[in-house]
Amino acid sequence: MKESRFRGWKDVFSFTFHQMTKKTSYRAVTAVVSLLLVVGLILVIVLTGKPDEKQVEKSGLETVWVVDEYDVDYAQMLAVLGREEFADVTFVGVADYETALESVRQDNGVSSVIVRVSYDEGTFYMNGILPENSTASFDAAEDLLAAMAECFEYAKVDMAQLTQEQGMAVLMPVVTGDGKIGEDHSIGAVIVKMMAPMIFGLVLYMMLIFYGQDVSREISVEKVSKLTETLLTSIKPYAMITGKVLAVALAGILQFFFWIVCSGVGLVIGNAVAKSMYPGYQNVVVQALDYVRETYSTSAFSPVAVLLAVLIFVVGFLFYSVLAGMAGSLVSKPEDTAQVQSIFQFPIIISFFACYFGLMLEKEGLVFVTRFIPFTIPFGMPCDLLTGTVGILQGVVSLVILLVFAVLCIILSGKLYEGLILYNGQKMSVKKLINVIRAKK
Numbered sequence: 300m301k302e303s304r305f306r307g308w309k310d311v312f313s314f315t316f317h318q319m320t321k322k323t324s325y326r327a328v329t330a331v332v333s334l335l336l337v338v339g340l341i342l343v344i345v346l347t348g349k350p351d352e353k354q355v356e357k358s359g360l361e362t363v364w365v366v367d368e369y370d371v372d373y374a375q376m377l378a379v380l381g382r383e384e385f386a387d388v389t390f391v392g393v394a395d396y397e398t399a400l401e402s403v404r405q406d407n408g409v410s411s412v413i414v415r416v417s418y419d420e421g422t423f424y425m426n427g428i429l430p431e432n433s434t435a436s437f438d439a440a441e442d443l444l445a446a447m448a449e450c451f452e453y454a455k456v457d458m459a460q461l462t463q464e465q466g467m468a469v470l471m472p473v474v475t476g477d478g479k480i481g482e483d484h485s486i487g488a489v490i491v492k493m494m495a496p497m498i499f500g501l502v503l504y505m506m507l508i509f510y511g512q513d514v515s516r517e518i519s520v521e522k523v524s525k526l527t528e529t530l531l532t533s534i535k536p537y538a539m540i541t542g543k544v545l546a547v548a549l550a551g552i553l554q555f556f557f558w559i560v561c562s563g564v565g566l567v568i569g570n571a572v573a574k575s576m577y578p579g580y581q582n583v584v585v586q587a588l589d590y591v592r593e594t595y596s597t598s599a600f601s602p603v604a605v606l607l608a609v610l611i612f613v614v615g616f617l618f619y620s621v622l623a624g625m626a627g628s629l630v631s632k633p634e635d636t637a638q639v640q641s642i643f644q645f646p647i648i649i650s651f652f653a654c655y656f657g658l659m660l661e662k663e664g665l666v667f668v669t670r671f672i673p674f675t676i677p678f679g680m681p682c683d684l685l686t687g688t689v690g691i692l693q694g695v696v697s698l699v700i701l702l703v704f705a706v707l708c709i710i711l712s713g714k715l716y717e718g719l720i721l722y723n724g725q726k727m728s729v730k731k732l733i734n735v736i737r738a739k740k
Contacts, residue, residue, distance in 0.1 A: 307534040311542025315517060319550040329554050333561040340565030341572060348573035348580050358384045358439045360410050364399035365392050367416035369454065376450040385446060403430040410435040414447060425451060496682040497655055503678060504651045506616070510551035511623035511643050517543045518627030518716070537713035540624050544709070548620040552613055607694040608681040614701045615677025619647065621708040628716040646674050654678040670697055673704040 319325060365373065373390045393399045399413045412435050413428040427444040429435060518540065570582045626643040654675055657665035669675035670689065676697045683689045 305535065305538050305541055308538035308542040308545075311534060311539055312546045315543050315546035316550060319513075319547060325550065325554075329557065332558055336558060336561045337565040337568070340562060341569040344566070344569030344573050344582060345576065348577050348582075356384060357387060358443060360385070360388045360412060360435050360439055360443060362389050362391060362406065362411045363443065364402055364411065364413045365390055365416070366394075366396050366399055366413065367392070369416065369451075371451060371454045373447055373450050376453060377446055380446070380449065382446050385443065388443070400430065403433065410439075412440045412443060414444065416451065423451070423455075496658060496679050499682050500651055500654050500678040503612075503616070504647060506551060506555060507619045507647050508644060510547065510616075511619060511626075511647070513551070514544055514547045514620045514623035515627035515643060517547055518624045518712075535713070536717035537710065540621075540628070540712045540716055541709055544617070544620050544624045544712075548617050551620075552616055603691055604684045604687075604694070607691065607698060608684040611684070611694065611698050611701065612677060612681045614698060614705060615681075618673060618677070618701050618705040618708065619643075621705055621712060622646065625708060625712040625715060628712050650674040650678055671700060673701050676701055 363373070365371075370392070374385075374388070377385045377388075391402070393402065396413070396415055399415075403411050403413065411430060411433045413430065415426045415428065417424045417426075425444065425448055427440050429437065429440055566582070570580075573580045573582065623643045629642070650669075650672075653665065654669050656662070657669060658679075666679070669679055670683070670693065680689070680694060680697050684691075684694045
C-alpha cells in the first residue's frame with residue numbers, strides 16, 4: 300500500500316526539476332548572483348585591503364613650561380605611549396611658577412601651557428594653567444594634562460625604586476569576569492560560537508522564505524487551475540507532493556551551494572590580489588578560518604561532523620519545503636494563496652527568533668530545547684556540530700527527528716491534497732480539515 304502511494308514520484312520530480320532549472324529567471328538569478336559574489340568580494344577585499352594611513356591631528360601646542368622637581372622626561376614618555384599628537388610639543392622645565400609666567404610673557408602669542416606638579420600631605424597634584432596671552436585651546440590643554448598624568452604614574456614607579464616586575468605588578472589593571480570552567484572566552488571563540496550560528500540562521504531564513512513560495516506555488520498551481528482531477532488519474536497525491544517538493548528543494552539547495560562555492564572563489568582570488576598589492580595584508584575571514592581550524596581541529600570539523608551538518612541543513616530545508624507544500628495543499632482558490640502561505644512563514648519566523656534570542660541572551664535551557672524541535676533544529680544544529688558545541692550522537696538524534704517529521708508531513712500533505720480536491724473554491728475551516736485528515740480511503 301505504501302509503495303503504491305508514492306508510485307510515480309520520480310516522474311513528477313524529473314519533470315518539475317527540469318522545468319525549474321530551465322527557467323530563464325532561475326538561471327539568470329543564479330548567474331548574476333554568482334558573478335556579483337565573485338567580483339564583489341574581490342573588489343571589496345582589494346579596496347578595503349589598503350593599510351590605513353593614520354592621520355594624527357596635532358594638538359596645536361608649542362611649548363609646555365613644567366614646574367616640578369622630579370625631572371620627568373615627558374617628551375620621551377609620551378613618544379613611548381604613542382601619543383603622536385604631542386610630538387611637536389617642547390617641554391621646558393623651570394624652577395618656579397613666576398619664572399614660567401615670565402617666560403610666557405616673553406613668548407607673546409605662542410601656544411603655551413604651564414603645568415605645575417606639587418606634593419602635599421601624601422598626594423600629588425598636577426595643575427594646568429593657560430596664560431592670558433596663550434593661543435592654546437582649553438581642550439588641547441586638558442588632553443595634555445591627562446597624558447602627562449599618565450606619564451607621571453609610570454614615573455612614580457622609578458621614584459619608588461621598584462624593580463621592573465614590581466612596577467608592572469603595581470600598574471597592572473584588575474579585570475573581572477565570570478564563566479564556566481574550560482570555556483574559551485577569546486574573541487575568536489565568541490565569533491565562532493555566537494555570531495556564526497546567527498548569520499547561518501539568517502541565511503537559512505531568507506532561503507526558506509523565497510523558496511517556500513516556489514514550493515507552495517508549484518503544489519497549488521494545478522489545483523486552482525482545475526487540472527488536479529486529470530493528473531490524479533495516473534499519479535497518486537503522495538507521489539505528486541513528494542516529487543514536486545523534492546524537485547524545488549533540490550533546485551534551491553544546488554543554487555545555494557553553488558553560491559557558496561562562488562563566494563569561496565571570490566575570497567581566494569581577492570585575498571591573493573590584495574596580498575600582491577599590499578605586502579603583509581591579512582584577510583579577516585581567512586584569519587577567522589585559520590583560528591577555527593587551529594582551535595577546533597580535534598573536537599570539531601571532523602568528516603563526520605561536517606557530513607552531519609550538511610545532512611541536517613539539507614533535511615531541514617526539505618522539512619520546511621514540505622510545510623510549504625502542505626500550505627499549497629490548502630489553497631482552494633487563487634486569491635487564497637498569499638493568505639495560506641502565512642501558515643508556512645509563521646513557524647520560520649518564530650523558530651529563527653527563538654534560536655537567535657537563545658544565543659543572544661545566553662539562555663542555555665532555550666538553546667538546548669531548540670536542538671530537539673524539528674522547526675528549530677535546522678537553524679542552530681549545523682553550526683553547533685561544526686564548532687564542537689554538541690556531540691555527534693546529539694546531531695544524529697536531531698537528524699532522525701527531522702527525517703521522521705519530514706516523512707509525516709509528506710503523508711499529511713498528500714492526504715490533504717487528495718481530500719481537498721472537492722473543496723475547490725470553497726472557504727476552508729478547521730472542521731473541514733479535521734474531517735479530511737480523519738477520513739479513510
